[in-house]
Amino acid sequence: MNQLPPAGVRGALHEQFARIGKAVASAKRIELLELLCQGERTVESLATATGMGVTNTSQHLQVLKTARLVETRRAGTRIHYRAADERVCGLMSELGAVARARLVEVERLVRNYLEAPEDLEPITRKELLGRLSRRDVVVIDVRPMDEYKATHIRGAVSIPLAELKRRLRDLPKNALIVAYCRGPYCVLAPQALALLRARGFRARRLEDGLPEWRAAGLPIASGS
Amino acid sequence: MNQLPPAGVRGALHEQFARIGKAVASAKRIELLELLCQGERTVESLATATGMGVTNTSQHLQVLKTARLVETRRAGTRIHYRAADERVCGLMSELGAVARARLVEVERLVRNYLEAPEDLEPITRKELLGRLSRRDVVVIDVRPMDEYKATHIRGAVSIPLAELKRRLRDLPKNALIVAYCRGPYCVLAPQALALLRARGFRARRLEDGLPEWRAAGLPIASGS
DNA sequence: TCGGTCTTCCAGAAAACACTGGAGGACAGC
DNA sequence: GCTGTCCTCCAGTGTTTTCTGGAAGACCGA
Numbered sequence: 001m002n003q004l005p006p007a008g009v010r011g012a013l014h015e016q017f018a019r020i021g022k023a024v025a026s027a028k029r030i031e032l033l034e035l036l037c038q039g040e041r042t043v044e045s046l047a048t049a050t051g052m053g054v055t056n057t058s059q060h061l062q063v064l065k066t067a068r069l070v071e072t073r074r075a076g077t078r079i080h081y082r083a084a085d086e087r088v089c090g091l092m093s094e095l096g097a098v099a100r101a102r103l104v105e106v107e108r109l110v111r112n113y114l115e116a117p118e119d120l121e122p123i124t125r126k127e128l129l130g131r132l133s134r135r136d137v138v139v140i141d142v143r144p145m146d147e148y149k150a151t152h153i154r155g156a157v158s159i160p161l162a163e164l165k166r167r168l169r170d171l172p173k174n175a176l177i178v179a180y181c182r183g184p185y186c187v188l189a190p191q192a193l194a195l196l197r198a199r200g201f202r203a204r205r206l207e208d209g210l211p212e213w214r215a216a217g218l219p220i221a222s223g224s
Numbered sequence: 225m226n227q228l229p230p231a232g233v234r235g236a237l238h239e240q241f242a243r244i245g246k247a248v249a250s251a252k253r254i255e256l257l258e259l260l261c262q263g264e265r266t267v268e269s270l271a272t273a274t275g276m277g278v279t280n281t282s283q284h285l286q287v288l289k290t291a292r293l294v295e296t297r298r299a300g301t302r303i304h305y306r307a308a309d310e311r312v313c314g315l316m317s318e319l320g321a322v323a324r325a326r327l328v329e330v331e332r333l334v335r336n337y338l339e340a341p342e343d344l345e346p347i348t349r350k351e352l353l354g355r356l357s358r359r360d361v362v363v364i365d366v367r368p369m370d371e372y373k374a375t376h377i378r379g380a381v382s383i384p385l386a387e388l389k390r391r392l393r394d395l396p397k398n399a400l401i402v403a404y405c406r407g408p409y410c411v412l413a414p415q416a417l418a419l420l421r422a423r424g425f426r427a428r429r430l431e432d433g434l435p436e437w438r439a440a441g442l443p444i445a446s447g448s
Numbered sequence: 449t450c451g452g453t454c455t456t457c458c459a460g461a462a463a464a465c466a467c468t469g470g471a472g473g474a475c476a477g478c
Numbered sequence: 479g480c481t482g483t484c485c486t487c488c489a490g491t492g493t494t495t496t497c498t499g500g501a502a503g504a505c506c507g508a
Contacts, residue, residue, distance in 0.1 A: 012422045014251035014258075017323045025249035026466085027238035034238075043485060056467055058486060068326035077475050077484050087322050094318045098311050099241045102292035198236045250496085267455060280497055282456060287495095301454050301505045450508085457502070464495070472487070478480085 023067035024095060028052060029060050036070055037089035040082040122207040123178055125216055131176070138171065139178045139206075142192045145224075153180065153210065154219040161188045164195055176202050183209035247291035248319060252276060253284050260294055261313035264306040346431040347402055349440055355400070362395065363402045365434075366416045369448075377404065377434065378443040385412045388419055400426050407433035 024030055031050050035041060041049070047057040061081055064070045069088050073080045083089050123131075131137040132155050139156040141148045148158035159167050171177060177196060181188035189205045196203035206213070214220055248254055255274050259265060265273075271281040285305055288294045293312050297304045307313050347355075355361040356379050363380040365372045372382035383391050395401060401420060405412035413429045420427035430437070438444055 012424065014254045017254050017319055018249060018251040020319055020323050020326070021245060021248035021250070021254065022465095024245035025242060026245070027242040028466090030238045030241050030245065053468075054485075055469075055487095059466080062486080069322075074475090077482095079485065084326060087325055091318050091322050094315050095241055095244055098293075098315050099244050101311055102244070102308060200236065246495095252496090277498075278455075279457095279499075283497085286456080298505090301452095303455065451506105452508105453504100453506080455502105455504080458500085459498100461498085462496085464493105466491100466493075468489100468491085470488090472485105474483100474485085476481100476483085478482105 019067050020069070020091075023064055023069055024092075026060070028056075029064060030092070030095075032057070032060055032064065033069065033083065033088070033092050036081055036083045037092060040073070040080045042078045042080055044078070046081070122205045124207055125213055125218060128178055128206055129218060131178075137176050137178055139180070140171075140192070141181070141210075142179050142188045143181050143186075143210075147182075149222065149224050151210065151214065151220050151222050153213055154221040156180070158224070159192075161192055164192055168196075168199055168201075171196075171201060173201065176204065178204050178206050180206035180213070181209050183211055243291050244293070244315075247288055247293055248316070250284070252280075253288060254316070254319075256281070256284055256288065257293065257307065257312070257316050260305055260307045261316060264297070264304045266302045266304055268302070270305070346429045348431055349437055349442060352402055352430055353442060355402075361400050361402055363404070363430075364395075364416070365405070366403050366412045367405050367410075367434075371406075373446065373448050375434065375438065375444050375446050377437055378445040380404070382448070383416075385416055388416055392420075392423055392425075395420075395425060397425065400428065402428055402430055404430035404437070405433050407435055 024033070028050065032046055035046060035049055043058050043061065044054060046052075046061070047054045050057065052060075061070065065072065065081075069084055070081050071084050073082070128137065128139070132139065139153055140159045141152045141156045142159060142161045142164065144160050145158055148156075148160075152158065179189045179192045179196070181192075184207075186209055189209075193203050193205055210220075248257070252274065256270055259270060259273055267282055267285065268278060270276075270285070271278045274281065276284075285294065289296065289305075293308055294305050295308050297306070352361065352363070356363065363377055364383045365376045365380045366383060366385045366388065368384050369382055372380075372384075376382065403413040403416045403420070405416075408431075410433055413433075417427050417429055434444075
């Protein structure tokens with residue numbers, strides 16, 4: 001190649017490269033490829049392994065197939081998928097390496113799970129009060145909006161559990177997040193924690209819930 | 225790592241990997257990354273090099289930046305972008321390698337341009353007639369739809385130039401495609417050829433155009 | 449402080465994509 | 479032939495991405 005191809009071809013070439021990129025632009029497909037790099041599997045086994053529906057799995061596999069990253073083999077009524085060649089798996093690990101090197105979030109995810117087990121304990125009212133006055137915490141009220149409007153911990157923001165996923169981007173990645181809800185048996189806060197931690201946030205639960213905070217005579221507020 | 229992280233984290237990890245994948249899921253961004261792997265450049269210089277608008281270029285660069293694939297440096301009023309590290313460029317070449325290895329289209333693109341110069345000559349009416357009867361050709365009429373309805377070569381399908389891009393998927397990748405329009409000085413067919421060839425199709429032009437075909441007493445039709 | 453330049457942010461339209469459920473195709477066993 | 483299994487295709491819905499102009503922000507030089 002002693003000369004560049006003309007512009008029209010260059011664009012189309014890049015589009016071909018992008019086909020590969022698009023194929024690995026989805027977490028589900030990456031999961032599938034990782035599994036396939038371990039060995040051949042049927043559609044159904046991939047579906048159960050990833051927790052996706054069979055239809056959806058099949059469609060993702062079609063995408064990978066048209067990008068020529070995987071190949072198929074029919075055996076009776078079922079179809080076995082496998083990675084098209086070792087280079088594909090090489091690309092996957094390269095991708096993972098870049099992700100680990102470049103994305104701090106990945107490190108944080110691992111650290112959050114493997115270390116800091118004390119973060120799994122609820123935070124006491126007293127400690128939260130201290131942190132609130134030092135402003136080194138974000139307190140979120142994960143109950144439905146109308147309950148928040150009625151009464152909430154002073155300084156807390158309302159993020160109903162249903163909206164949490166959508167509002168993740170509003171939350172700080174480095175500060176501690178404390179979630180609370182109706183009381184010690186309420187499931188909203190634990191669910192919020194699970195989501196937050198899976199996304200790499202540092203999150204803890206307040207001991208008990210709002211009624212106990214209020215009963216302790218600690219500062220509350222109402223309205224939005 | 226002697227144990228897998230729990231499912232919630234695994235999913236989130238894959239999503240982090242997919243962030244990198246998404247970043248390279250667009251031909252434009254791949255082009256930008258390739259340029260940046262050669263060295264630092266300003267937004268404007270990237271915009272002119274790729275033929276994109278500055279706004280659009282900037283937005284693609286933001287995507288790359290949030291994926292941590294590129295970094296910036298301010299110098300007075302302009303901002304210099306560069307690849308975040310060599311591993312990123314390594315990933316790009318790995319991507320290109322897989323694309324070349326796996327995508328036949330890429331090979332075809334190169335071949336279409338570097339070889340088969342005879343395909344650049346128009347096809348004669350006589351040859352087209354023969355191929356039409358052997359059905360080993362797809363003839364497309366790239367004039368506006370109403371002209372097609374009035375009269376067209378029998379066996380041709382109507383794909384007005386404006387719609388060609390959208391309808392590329394309807395065309396065969398292996399068969400020969402012959403385009404015609406109003407006559408030897410009409411620009412529609414040449415433009416269609418440029419697009420088709422850039423996308424890897426085998427495409428030729430009919431000598432002259434419809435009037436000459438008709439004048440030669442060859443088979444025509446009308447209606448849709 | 450005031451233009452001028454370079455870049456980013458924002459809002460809206462068009463296109464592409466992911467997921468779902470139901471219909472259809474290929475195969476094995478009876 | 480018929481039935482059941484496994485997979486793929488199709489159509490519809492809701493979300494995300496891409497691109498475009500216009501406005502705003504950061505910086506330089508006068």
